[in-house]
Amino acid sequence: MTYYNEQIECMDKEILSQVQLEGLQATLNRAYKNVRHYRKLFREIDFMPEDLTSMDMLPRLPLLTRRDLSANYPYDMFAVPLREVVRLHTASFNFEEPVVTGFTGNDMSNWAELTARNLAGIGVTRDDVVQIALTFGIMSGPFGIQLGAEKIGASVIPISAGKLREQVKIMRDFKTSVLVSTPTVALGLIRSMDELGVDPNGLTLKCGIFGAEPWGEQTRQKIESSFYITATDTYGLTEIFGPGVAWECPAKKGLHIAEDHFIAEIIDPETCEVLPHGQEGELVITTIGKEAFPLIRFRTGDLTRIDNTPCECGRTHCRISRIFKRCDDVVVVRGTSITPEQIGRILTGISGFEPRFQMVVDRQEDRDQLMVVIEAADQYFFDEMKKQRRFVENLHRQISEFVGWEVNVRLVEPGTFDPNRRVVDNRTFK
Ligand SMILES: [Zn+2]
Numbered sequence: 001m002t003y004y005n006e007q008i009e010c011m012d013k014e015i016l017s018q019v020q021l022e023g024l025q026a027t028l029n030r031a032y033k034n035v036r037h038y039r040k041l042f043r044e045i046d047f048m049p050e051d052l053t054s055m056d057m058l059p060r061l062p063l064l065t066r067r068d069l070s071a072n073y074p075y076d077m078f079a080v081p082l083r084e085v086v087r088l089h090t091a092s093f094n095f096e097e098p099v100v101t102g103f104t105g106n107d108m109s110n111w112a113e114l115t116a117r118n119l120a121g122i123g124v125t126r127d128d129v130v131q132i133a134l135t136f137g138i139m140s141g142p143f144g145i146q147l148g149a150e151k152i153g154a155s156v157i158p159i160s161a162g163k164l165r166e167q168v169k170i171m172r173d174f175k176t177s178v179l180v181s182t183p184t185v186a187l188g189l190i191r192s193m194d195e196l197g198v199d200p201n202g203l204t205l206k207c208g209i210f211g212a213e214p215w216g217e218q219t220r221q222k223i224e225s226s227f228y229i230t231a232t233d234t235y236g237l238t239e240i241f242g243p244g245v246a247w248e249c250p251a252k253k254g255l256h257i258a259e260d261h262f263i264a265e266i267i268d269p270e271t272c273e274v275l276p277h278g279q280e281g282e283l284v285i286t287t288i289g290k291e292a293f294p295l296i297r298f299r300t301g302d303l304t305r306i307d308n309t310p311c312e313c314g315r316t317h318c319r320i321s322r323i324f325k326r327c328d329d330v331v332v333v334r335g336t337s338i339t340p341e342q343i344g345r346i347l348t349g350i351s352g353f354e355p356r357f358q359m360v361v362d363r364q365e366d367r368d369q370l371m372v373v374i375e376a377a378d379q380y381f382f383d384e385m386k387k388q389r390r391f392v393e394n395l396h397r398q399i400s401e402f403v404g405w406e407v408n409v410r411l412v413e414p415g416t417f418d419p420n421r422r423v424v425d426n427r428t429f430k
Contacts, residue, residue: 020263027290037076089101140236145180172202179205210232253312261288263286267284343359347395
């Protein structure tokens with residue numbers, strides 16, 4: 001078993017709890033002092049950071065939502081002046097304003113350590129060639145992997161997503177040994193490999209890290225058997241660094257949360273009550289090491305459960321179960337988070353009002369598809385065929401542009417779907 005930082009990853013549970021308590025106290029102090037939003041919330045409940053003397057008191061603090069983060073656009077949630085920030089990323093989600101996150105130099109080096117643990121944990125060394133087939137852009141994902149791989153001393157190919165045939169050639173010629181991508185891109189690479197007649201035996205791949213969208217055991221099997229590799233899951237959110245928050249060790253029995261940086265809670269998404277370990281609910285994360293953008297009790301929207309039983313890999317940090325569902329209307333398709341609010345805004349922009357619609361997600365031949373079905377109830381849609389066609393074409397173009405790939409759009413008769421169900425996800429993650 002390989003560790004990047006054995007002392008921390010296999011730390012005694014009691015010492016780990018002490019590390020968490022001290023980290024939490026420091027974070028609360030810093031947040032109270034530097035972030036108006038937290039100061040206001042704490043004052044409302046008559047709480048001072050020094051009041052927190054044990055971890056049991058954490059649930060007394062208010063929860064933080066993406067709406068709060070968006071409302072403080074762009075920099076009001078930062079706990080350091082902008083001159084100390086060396087990196088900015090955004091997570092868009094479903095609000096008018098995106099969530100802007102910042103990193104100090106220390107945050108960057110902590111992030112590198114966290115993803116280095118993930119990579120080393122599945123056997124990546126300085127001898128490896130890591131092909132990062134995630135889109136390099138304003139989202140943080142690929143940058144975190146790059147930092148970690150370089151910290152280990154591996155050679156990085158920051159190829160981004162897309163151009164799959166070229167990627168297969170590079171994978172073969174550059175002797176890539178580690179692939180990092182979304183499962184969708186991995187499956188696309190397998191198809192391209194078939195089309196090009198490239199024999200996977202001729203590749204030097206040994207393992208891969210896949211994430212940014214839900215994927216099940218069937219997809220894992222397909223990726224593993226087609227590439228002859230071990231495929232592991234990783235979890236992270238741009239709001240909380242990105243990758244490196246939690247990841248699967250080779251035991252593949254849940255994703256270890258880096259507990260020296262994050263405190264995980266599970267709440268009932270309806271009542272917001274904290275649930276005992278083992279029960280499924282919404283994951284809430286508190287960061288205890290972040291300088292620029294500390295998050296206190298941040299609601300991730302992801303449904304999972306915490307497993308505190310010992311893992312065969314020897315790591316003591318708790319695990320969360322793989323994440324397939326959310327407790328809100330956000331769907332993650334091909335690595336993109338899409339909400340009905342976003343689609344509704346595009347619809348309103350084109351037609352001047354928001355017709356009834358439904359987002360339908362399906363998986364066809366290993367590929368996730370999104371269809372937007374719109375109820376053609378209004379006269380507007382029927383009086384002129386040409387107008388109707390233009391509307392659908394326009395919508396198709398704008399939504400596809402927005403998500404970055406082809407989305408189907410269909411007009412249907414009223415009553416075809418239940419208008420109260422704005423998202424139908426037909427995918428199964430077996
Ligand atoms: Zn483990």
